[in-house]
Amino acid sequence: SAVISQKPSRDICQRGTSLTIQCQVDSQVTMMFWYRQQPGQSLTLIATANQGSEATYESGFVIDKFPISRPNLTFSTLTVSNLSPEDSSIYLCSVEDSPGVTDTQYFGPGTRLTVL
Amino acid sequence: LAKTTQPISMDSYEGQEVNITCSHNNIATNDYITWYQQFPSQGPRFIIQGYKTKVTNEVASLFIPADRKSSTLSLPRVSLSDTAVYYCLPRSGGTGGFKTIFGAGTRLFVKA
Numbered sequence: 001s002a003v004i005s006q007k008p009s010r011d012i013c014q015r016g017t018s019l020t021i022q023c024q025v026d027s028q029v030t031m032m033f034w035y036r037q038q039p040g041q042s043l044t045l046i047a048t049a050n051q052g053s054e055a056t057y058e059s060g061f062v063i064d065k066f067p068i069s070r071p072n073l074t075f076s077t078l079t080v081s082n083l084s085p086e087d088s089s090i091y092l093c094s095v096e097d098s099p100g101v102t103d104t105q106y107f108g109p110g111t112r113l114t115v116l
Numbered sequence: 117l118a119k120t121t122q123p124i125s126m127d128s129y130e131g132q133e134v135n136i137t138c139s140h141n142n143i144a145t146n147d148y149i150t151w152y153q154q155f156p157s158q159g160p161r162f163i164i165q166g167y168k169t170k171v172t173n174e175v176a177s178l179f180i181p182a183d184r185k186s187s188t189l190s191l192p193r194v195s196l197s198d199t200a201v202y203y204c205l206p207r208s209g210g211t212g213g214f215k216t217i218f219g220a221g222t223r224l225f226v227k228a
Contacts, residue, residue, distance in 0.1 A: 001162075033216070042203070043160070043218040092159045094216075104150060105216055107159030 002027050002095050004108035012114045013083050020079045021111045023093035028073035030096070033105070034066070037090045046091075049076050083115045120204055125223040134191040136222050138204035141185045147206040149180060149187045154201045154221070163202075164189070191224075199226045 003026040013019050023032065031050060035043040046066055047055040055068040069077045080087050094107040121139040128134045140149070148167050152160040164171060166178040166187070177190040191198055203221040 004159075035218075042201075042220050045217060090157075094159070104162050104165060105152075105160075106162065110157070110159050112157070 001104075002029065002097055002106045004093060004095060004106060006093060006108040006111050008111060009109065010112040010114075012116060014116055015084055017083055018079055018081045019083065019113055020077050021091050021093075023076045023078070023108055025074045025095050030073070032070060032076045033094045033096075034068065034076075034078045035092045035094065035107075037092060037110070039089070043092065046078070080113065083113075085115045088113055088115045120206065120219045122202075122204060122219060122222045124220065125225065127225045127227065128194055129227050130195055131193050134194050134198070134224060134226075136189045136191075136202055136204075136224070137186055138189070139186045140204070140206045143184050143206045147184075149178070149184075150205045150207055151176070151178065151187075151189050152203045152205065154203070156200075160203060160218075194224075194226045196226050196228060198224060200224060 005024045007022045011019055031048060033048050034046040036046055037043045045058050046061045047057045047068055049055045049068050049070040051070045051073050057063060065081055067079045078091060090110040090112050092107050092110045094105045097104045097106055148165050150165040151163045153163050154160040164173055164176050164178045166180050168180050168184060171178045179188040187204060189202060201221040201223050203218050205216055207216060
């Protein structure tokens with residue numbers, strides 16, 4: 001199974017600033033996913049990131065607010081821009097193990113963002 | 117994507133067996149059924165996956181009837197540390213990269 005790390009683990013940011021979250025995987029993976037989990041809620045998919053192509057965003061999420069980079073097969077970043085208190089959430093990245101076989105996903109530990 | 121229905125929450129006591137049933141009436145032929153567990157302040161963790169009949173591993177058992185319109189996660193002899201949210205997710209096998217959409221999940225509270 002893939003081992004995923006995220007940085008930072010948590011941060012407190014001021015309104016109007018941006019936070020970039022890093023996701024590092026210990027093996028090469030094709031698909032990486034970014035999720036948001038608001039307090040007490042389930043996970044909501046933000047976007048799917050393939051290496052070498054533009055990320056695919058879910059309804060309600062736009063590139064200007066959540067730009068994503070995927071420079072190689074082991075790394076991705078998610079930036080949450082122009083922060084507002086409503087962006088306070090846990091942000092998780094995940095990767096897919098054995099795509100086309102079992103499609104099991106593995107998740108990072110998450111980044112807890114608090115916007116003041 | 118198959119829509120899922122699970123109980124919002126369940127209570128249990130230590131040492132009991134817990135069964136969480138998930139309905140997925142419009143599951144596709146290629147869909148596997150995967151269950152995840154999420155502890156507070158952690159990302160979801162894969163528990164078990166199956167296609168039909170019964171699958172067992174060191175953590176849980178998964179029962180899937182012949183029509184595959186539901187599945188039941190069985191946790192034997194739960195402990196306090198099994199308190200978590202449990203998600204069932206039908207996923208398309210063979211397509212690779214098919215996005216995973218999480219439902220509300222079931223919050224299991226294990227009491228002493």
